[in-house]
Amino acid sequence: MTYDLICGQGLRGGGKLARVLNEKAAILRKAVSDDQSSSSEDKQPAQLPRYVRVNLAEISRENAIEQLGSAGIKSKTDPLIPDVITVGPWSSKALIESPLVRDFTLVLQDRGSCLSAHSLLAGVLPGEKITVVDACASPGSKTIHMLQLMRYRKIEGTMVAMELDPKRAKVLLDRLAKAGFLPRDGTRTSEKVAHLSEAHGPDISVEVRVGDFIKYSSPEVTHVNLDPSCSGSGLVDVHADSESVGAQRLRKLSSFQCRMLDHALTAFPAVRTVCYSTCSIKNEENGEVVKKALNRLQSGYRREWPFEVGSCWKELTHGARDVQVRPEVDHGRGFYLCKLVKDASVKRRRSSDDATGVGEVSAPSASRSNPKKHKRSSKSKGITITK
Numbered sequence: 001m002t003y004d005l006i007c008g009q010g011l012r013g014g015g016k017l018a019r020v021l022n023e024k025a026a027i028l029r030k031a032v033s034d035d036q037s038s039s040s041e042d043k044q045p046a047q048l049p050r051y052v053r054v055n056l057a058e059i060s061r062e063n064a065i066e067q068l069g070s071a072g073i074k075s076k077t078d079p080l081i082p083d084v085i086t087v088g089p090w091s092s093k094a095l096i097e098s099p100l101v102r103d104f105t106l107v108l109q110d111r112g113s114c115l116s117a118h119s120l121l122a123g124v125l126p127g128e129k130i131t132v133v134d135a136c137a138s139p140g141s142k143t144i145h146m147l148q149l150m151r152y153r154k155i156e157g158t159m160v161a162m163e164l165d166p167k168r169a170k171v172l173l174d175r176l177a178k179a180g181f182l183p184r185d186g187t188r189t190s191e192k193v194a195h196l197s198e199a200h201g202p203d204i205s206v207e208v209r210v211g212d213f214i215k216y217s218s219p220e221v222t223h224v225n226l227d228p229s230c231s232g233s234g235l236v237d238v239h240a241d242s243e244s245v246g247a248q249r250l251r252k253l254s255s256f257q258c259r260m261l262d263h264a265l266t267a268f269p270a271v272r273t274v275c276y277s278t279c280s281i282k283n284e285e286n287g288e289v290v291k292k293a294l295n296r297l298q299s300g301y302r303r304e305w306p307f308e309v310g311s312c313w314k315e316l317t318h319g320a321r322d323v324q325v326r327p328e329v330d331h332g333r334g335f336y337l338c339k340l341v342k343d344a345s346v347k348r349r350r351s352s353d354d355a356t357g358v359g360e361v362s363a364p365s366a367s368r369s370n371p372k373k374h375k376r377s378s379k380s381k382g383i384t385i386t387k
Helices: 002-006 016-023 025-043 061-070 089-096 112-121 141-152 166-178 247-266 287-297 344-356
Strands: 050-054 075-077 084-087 106-108 129-134 156-163 191-197 203-210 223-226 273-278 301-304 322-325 335-342 377-380 383-386
Touching: 050 061, 050 089, 061 075, 061 084, 089 106, 106 141, 112 141, 112 223, 112 273, 112 322, 112 335, 129 141, 141 156, 141 166, 141 203, 156 166, 166 203, 223 247, 247 273, 247 287, 287 301, 287 335
Parallel strands: 129 156, 129 223, 156 203, 223 273
Antiparallel strands: 050 084, 050 106, 075 084, 191 203, 273 335, 301 335, 322 335, 322 383, 377 383
């Protein structure tokens, strides 16, 4: 009878019990509603904040916060990333409609994703000339971030943005054009499409290629940003079940990621830094991929801090570590980042070979198991560091 009263078409007929239930109907309905709300809240993830990256070449972080505030959007600085501010999840619509977002002065980009550009360009000096490959570039957020940082820090050189799928490459081209790094009309892929030069700014060329990164090599490349296809397990909200990624799919993804990282580490003789990242929280796609790649090489690269040690990292003063952003701890979507830097001894040997006309061809050697090392973990401002 209670079910019919609350969930069905109501009670029919009379009787003492029916009268009592009808008298208490409002109380019963409220109790059921409260119970459903409580159950729903238990299952729903806490909403993550929105992260906004500031184009420091156009506006300061403080000025951005002030302008957003005048539009009724409250924001605050991120304690770790120098060009990121945080706003509440309820501000999404207002942000999307902001003129600052439409002209790429501000870019909606998740916290972990913003680490890649800072990591790759750490240590590059103003006026230095580099060649960067963004291996899986579309939709272009990391590409644009690197270009904006190059312009802000007056770093010169070339950006090669690669994308295998033509439709995704079109998205990449459109975003680069809207961000001011490509002409809006007459652009074509697979060739140099823009050359940016300012009177007192950096000299930057931008090239978009539609093709397979594994088939691309160049003697000029100095930096590689590699963010290959992954399970996306880090993109699920807090409390969501990420175990649904099947073992077979994980194996296939891991194998693909290993091939991509192997190529990044071996196909570019002048490469200095390779940053490998995924939006996954699965170790099979993260640390295990890096471990396998380094085991095959046996020597030549070392892990290094993703960015310069600063006030946020003062308690972490030695060694080279990977970064794993976790939604439930770091209040952002899951993200993994490892920075690999070529050893100075390898650079000197290759320079000597070039001088004598001897070309060095590196091929992954047979996998050799390394002794297991003790692992610890530290945290800095919520970001998990694997030691």
